[in-house]
Amino acid sequence: MQILRPITSNDFAAFKQIAIESGHGFTSLPVDDQLLQEKISRSERSFTKQLAQPFDEGYVFVLEDSDSGEIMGTTAIEAAVGMQVPLYHYHMGKTVHHSRTLDVYNTVEILSMCNDYTGCSEICTLFLREPFRKGLAGRFLSRSRFVFMADHTERFSETVIAEMRGVSDSQGNSPFWKWLQEHFFSIEFPQADHLVGLGDKVFISELMPKYPIYANLLSKDAQAVIGQVHEKTKPALKLLEKEGFEHRGYIDLFDAGPTVEAKLKNIRTVQRSVVATVNIANDVSGKARAISNQGLANFRATFTDKCSYDSTTNTLNMQPCVAQALELSNGDSVRTFSL
Template sequence: MLVIRPICLADFAALKQIAIESGHGFTSLPDNDELLLSKISRAQKSFTETVTSPGQQSYLFVLEDTQSKDIIGVTGIEAAVGLSTPFYHYHVASHVHYSPRLGVKKVVETLNLCNDYTGASEVCTLFVREKYRRGFAGQLLSRVRYLFMANHPERFSDLVIAEMRGISDENGHSPFWAWLETNFFGIDFPTADYLVGIGDKSFIAELMPKHPVYVALLSPEAQNVIGKVHEKTAPALRLLQKEGFFHRGYVDLFDAGPTVEVALRNIRTVQQSRLATVAISDEHQLSQAKADEQNYMLCSTNVSQFRATITPEVKYHSDTNSLLLSANTAAELGLSDGSDVRFIKL
């Protein structure tokens, strides 16, 4: 069975391997032992502390094959971004230049440096190892975050964002950054990406152009990638769009990948999921009840011992608002008779 759970120190080796496999542009998981250990420690603290409003908590989950014990992927949520260090974006804005006397009208776009998403919650760090990219692994890693947020809305902002990885090649070359590097920064994209990943963002304020940048002045290659996603990120973007996320003109400073947003209450999984009571049954009873021949995503409501999975081996009874589970499924999720469970039909 594939089960989502909070990350723990024993997952360090797997997390490091995922950081290596994710490659350039996956800023939230740089290949740095000290930082990865810090992420695990911060997540463990976040899962165990009492929270009444979003702060600097960071929730990091892993997807584990409970039979092989392999860590298949990782996913995370930042409760509120930009509280301790600036959270920069470019906002793409359009301006109309018009001369009635000459009869000339020109619409020009500019990139404006901003911190508009300060305080928003961010879904992030979603990565499925390549050999496991089949079945429901990606969907489970993506949507489980919304089930967790639906369980504990007090821990998160009313606005949720996701930064999408922009265009870069296998060597870490970003057409958008290449223009910035030449004109302002003097460091290559992998170096800038790594510095941001380890939290060293001071160079942005020191070297980033302070005034709006006219898009027309960028190289054609740089202009062409603004707001576009890396081919490996396209599936993740489609999942986000199905949840209601949309692009409002904000892009990453380094590779110009889009940042998408949605109100927490408008996330499809949040709206469609529901709480029920667990009723544990043996396999024969479950078979007799004719399980719905449909996959369900379900999770516990405990924070520190959170568990989630996808399975067809359940039966929902609307008259009693109860979810019939096998003893094995309940055990894997840490559930018992009478426990609360959140679920959604897929």
């Protein structure tokens, strides 16, 4: 059975291996022992905090094969971004150049640096290792974050964002960054990307152009990737779009990948999931469902067809092995949705 749970210090070796496998452009998982250990420690603290509103918590989960103990992937939620370290984006807008005398009317796209998403919650760090990219695992890993947020709304903002990985080549070079580097920087994209992953963003405010950039002045290659996602990120973007996430013109400063957003209450999984009462029974089966025990520090979630939902009694019948894996007893409540 595949179990999603909070990360612990015992998962460090697997977490580092995931960081290595994630490759260039995966800013939230830099291959740095100290930073990865700090992420784990911060997550452990976040799950045990008593709070009434989000501030700077970070919740990291791992997907574990309960039979082998192998860590299959990871995902995370940032409770409120930009509260400690500024979060920068470019916003795509338009400006009009009009001369009645010359009978000229031109509309030009511009990129303006901003901090508009400060305080929003962010879903991030979604990575499923190559051998496990089959079946429903990826969909489950993506959507289960939303049931956790639905059960602990006081810990998250009403607006949820996701920064999607932009276009870069196999060496990690970004066409968008190449233009910025030529005109404003003297460091390579992988180095800049690594610094952001380490949390060192001072150079952004120091070196980034303070005034809007006219998009038509960028190189053709740079213009072509604005708002586009990396080939490996397309499946993740499609999943989020099905959940109701939309791109509202915000892009990453370095690779121009899109940031998408949605209101937490409007997310499809939040709206379609139900809270039901547990009934443990033998020989139960049905369509595959995701199930969360609604816990915090003891959060557990899985997906299985060894269950069935009775909408008339609002009961989720499940086999004993499922209840045991989720640390549930008869009469407990769960949040569940169909996969």
